[in-house]
Amino acid sequence: MSTWHPPAPPGVDTGPLPRRSAVGLRLQFCLQWFWLPFRVVWQLFDNPASDCVAEGHGYLKFVLTPSRYRLERSGTRQEWEAWADRALEQGIAAATSGVASSVDHYNTGRTRYQVKGDALVPRTTIRRRYYRGIGAGGLAVLAARRGWQIDWRDARSAEIRLSQSRPGSSG
Numbered sequence: 103m104s105t106w107h108p109p110a111p112p113g114v115d116t117g118p119l120p121r122r123s124a125v126g127l128r129l130q131f132c133l134q135w136f137w138l139p140f141r142v143v144w145q146l147f148d149n150p151a152s153d154c155v156a157e158g159h160g161y162l163k164f165v166l167t168p169s170r171y172r173l174e175r176s177g178t179r180q181e182w183e184a185w186a187d188r189a190l191e192q193g194i195a196a197a198t199s200g201v202a203s204s205v206d207h208y209n210t211g212r213t214r215y216q217v218k219g220d221a222l223v224p225r226t227t228i229r230r231r232y233y234r235g236i237g238a239g240g241l242a243v244l245a246a247r248r249g250w251q252i253d254w255r256d257a258r259s260a261e262i263r264l265s266q267s268r269p270g271s272s273g
Contacts, residue, residue, distance in 0.1 A: 107246035114257045116239030119230060122174055131166050138164060182235025186228070187244050193226035193264070194248060200224070229261040238262060
């Protein structure tokens with residue numbers, strides 16, 4: 103597959119993001135066990151539809167595991183690529199199955215509504231914590247390998263939206 107992707111607009115930094123501070127990471131790692139029960143309770147009352155698709159909906163997304171702590175502190179570009187690729191794979195799988203289930207539900211004649219046009223294009227989001235070490239440019243290359251592209255308008259926000267590339271749109 104081609105790794106071509108639409109270039110970032112001028113002024114958008116596509117390189118790796120700055121590493122998180124050692125003190126902040128250590129505090130998060132040690133204190134997470136105290137605030138985790140409150141965060142889990144908060145999640146029970148929160149809207150799960152607003153969550154990042156790649157993270158799933160379990161409480162483990164709030165835990166800074168030892169492996170992720172090590173990645174944040176001293177991860178190489180290859181380790182960050184593997185981490186981002188796993189998140190991208192989960193997000194793409196969820197988005198693709200979501201579109202397929204919508205088509206199955208709405209386009210079978212059980213309802214008077216139909217899914218067509220732009221609604222058939224799978225979309226997902228990936229948060230910064232998954233691509234920090236490779237930047238938006240690295241995420242764009244990983245997405246292009248899978249036939250997806252970044253919405254560059256989101257490059258400065260906490261999460262980037264991605265959509266499946268339309269056939270014939272790659273160069």
